[in-house]
Amino acid sequence: MNVASHLFLADLGFPLWLRAAHWINFIFMGLLIRSGIQILSSYPRLYWNDHSQPGTEWARFTKKSIPTDKPWITLDQEVVAPSWLAQPGEKHLGLGRHWHFFSILFWVLNGVVYVILLLATGEWRRLIPTSWSIVPDALHTFVTYLTFHLPPASAFHPYDPLQQLAYAGVVFLLGPFLIVTGAAQSPAVGARWPGFVRLLGGKQFARSLHFLGLLAFIAFLIVHLSLVVITGFGKNMAAIVLGSQDANQGLAVVIGLSIIAATVIGYGVTSRASLVNPRRMQRALGVVIHPVMRVVATKMQPTTQGFTKQDLTAQFLVNGEPPTSNSYAQLLAENFRGYQLEVNGLVEQPLSLSLVTLAAMGSTEQITRHECIQGWTSIGAWQGVPMTAILAACHPTAEARYAIFWSYSDDTEGLPFYESIDLSILKEPGTYLAYALNDAPLPVPHGAPLRLRAETQLGFKMVKWIKSIEFVTDYRPIRGGQGGSREDEKFYDQSAGI
Ligand SMILES: Nc1nc2c(c(=O)[nH]1)N[C@H]1C(S)=C(S)[C@@H](COP(=O)(O)O)O[C@H]1N2
Numbered sequence: 144m145n146v147a148s149h150l151f152l153a154d155l156g157f158p159l160w161l162r163a164a165h166w167i168n169f170i171f172m173g174l175l176i177r178s179g180i181q182i183l184s185s186y187p188r189l190y191w192n193d194h195s196q197p198g199t200e201w202a203r204f205t206k207k208s209i210p211t212d213k214p215w216i217t218l219d220q221e222v223v224a225p226s227w228l229a230q231p232g233e234k235h236l237g238l239g240r241h242w243h244f245f246s247i248l249f250w251v252l253n254g255v256v257y258v259i260l261l262l263a264t265g266e267w268r269r270l271i272p273t274s275w276s277i278v279p280d281a282l283h284t285f286v287t288y289l290t291f292h293l294p295p296a297s298a299f300h301p302y303d304p305l306q307q308l309a310y311a312g313v314v315f316l317l318g319p320f321l322i323v324t325g326a327a328q329s330p331a332v333g334a335r336w337p338g339f340v341r342l343l344g345g346k347q348f349a350r351s352l353h354f355l356g357l358l359a360f361i362a363f364l365i366v367h368l369s370l371v372v373i374t375g376f377g378k379n380m381a382a383i384v385l386g387s388q389d390a391n392q393g394l395a396v397v398i399g400l401s402i403i404a405a406t407v408i409g410y411g412v413t414s415r416a417s418l419v420n421p422r423r424m425q426r427a428l429g430v431v432i433h434p435v436m437r438v439v440a441t442k443m444q445p446t447t448q449g450f451t452k453q454d455l456t457a458q459f460l461v462n463g464e465p466p467t468s469n470s471y472a473q474l475l476a477e478n479f480r481g482y483q484l485e486v487n488g489l490v491e492q493p494l495s496l497s498l499v500t501l502a503a504m505g506s507t508e509q510i511t512r513h514e515c516i517q518g519w520t521s522i523g524a525w526q527g528v529p530m531t532a533i534l535a536a537c538h539p540t541a542e543a544r545y546a547i548f549w550s551y552s553d554d555t556e557g558l559p560f561y562e563s564i565d566l567s568i569l570k571e572p573g574t575y576l577a578y579a580l581n582d583a584p585l586p587v588p589h590g591a592p593l594r595l596r597a598e599t600q601l602g603f604k605m606v607k608w609i610k611s612i613e614f615v616t617d618y619r620p621i622r623g624g625q626g627g628s629r630e631d632e633k634f635y636d637q638s639a640g641i
């Protein structure tokens with residue numbers, strides 16, 4: 144240690160900003176773990192490859208089995224998450240995601256401020272090893288702990304070598320690892336940087352790694368908390384809360400335990416509030432996350448994802464119940480010869496298009512990974528009409544900001560399924576109306592005769608069994624006002640790039 148750094152850390156006290164960052168980190172890591180469990184519970188199976196085929200999961204957290212003798216939809220696989228463990232609990236994937244993204248913003252902000260101050264003040268010197276001798280020293284400490292002994296006081300500077308390595312690892316390796324594997328869960332990121340997701344072994348591999356990162360963090364947490372207690376709870380709390388082991392231990396323990404209790408109560412109260420008035424929580428958290436999500440969702444132009452026919456999923460998973468109406472049954476009975484896609488609303492030229500006319504308007508063929516909000520993926524080869532061809536033919540007026548895709552099918556409230564898509568997303572090359580999957584006409588479960596594909600978006604936006612497309616200024620006057628059936632009923636965010 145040079146003289147300057149020695150002076151800096153002379154009293155080995157922890158400055159206030161460092162203690163504050165530690166507690167803020169505690170609060171948001173807890174929220175991230177809780178909401179992460181909520182997200183996992185909507186499809187509690189982990190895979191190594193992007194096909195998510197039933198029976199191929201390496202881990203599953205449900206006794207539910209996937210039926211093999213009858214059609215099933217992926218929504219059936221969602222399980223109830225206990226509210227004491229998950230944020231907010233029940234089957235609230237939508238709000239779990241809101242909590243997760245809300246927490247990420249503050250957790251990352253806190254982490255960035257922490258690292259900047261760490262580097263600026265010289266505090267990094269006790270975290271980042273500067274000599275390889277720390278490795279044998281840490282091993283030595285490990286053996287000491289293993290034989291149920293504590294290292295001598297002289298081994299702490301203020302951390303013992305093993306502790307220092309563990310902390311540095313959590314801050315500079317595990318934290319970034321969780322951010323990177325988490326980012327790979329976004330369809331917008333995957334469509335914009337397919338190489339990045341491939342580097343992580345694909346979306347499901349990254350999802351599995353994200354989960355293993357969580358386990359690593361929980362393991363660290365258990366050891367960390369145990370050692371705080373074992374190696375001298377009072378003096379450790381004095382250092383953590385008041386900045387020095389010599390500070391008032393009783394006061395430190397009271398303050399520390401109060402912060403922990405308040406945090407736990409805070410989790411309970413905010414979870415409860417989410418369950419009692421989910422719409423209000425969706426709106427409140429949406430104020431923070433929606434603008435950020437929108438940027439990711441609309442500013443990431445897709446490139447080709449680089450899949451080939453060798454990559455196709457054998458049994459492309461299905462979500463959503465098909466239409467039950469007579470009008471749809473009639474269309475199906477005559478093989479959709481009478482089908483007309485209606486394009487209306489804020490357009491200069493309303494359209495009514497048969498499948499033959501549509502196919503003549505242009506075509507695109509894309510092999511892509513479909514990403515359901517629940518977490519599963521499948522890879523398919525789609526054929527369809529680029530949405531830009533429709534835009535060129537109907538000319539949305541200057542006021543048009545969204546297209547509403549109306550379906551022949553009903554949502555869980557028995558009303559027509561619908562979703563809104565931003566105009567900027569409609570103009571992307573990855574947005575098209577698909578009429579074929581894997582070289583065959585679109586099967587009914589996948590949306591026959593026409594379904595939306597928007598390759599930077601989550602699956603729920605890609606309306607199947609399309610009846611009409613309506614251009615509007617605002618989605619708020621429509622139905623629940625949140626921008627789609629899933630936003631209205633399941634509290635998903637209108638922006639679906641993550
Ligand atoms: N009409 C309608 N479209 C829908 C749904 C639905 O329930 N009804 N589910 C959505 C969801 S959540 C997903 S993941 C995809 C699934 O598409 P797939 O069944 O072709 O895999 O369709 C989307 N489109």
Ligand SMILES: [Mo]
Pocket residue numbers: 462514515516517602603
């Ligand atoms: Mo989905």
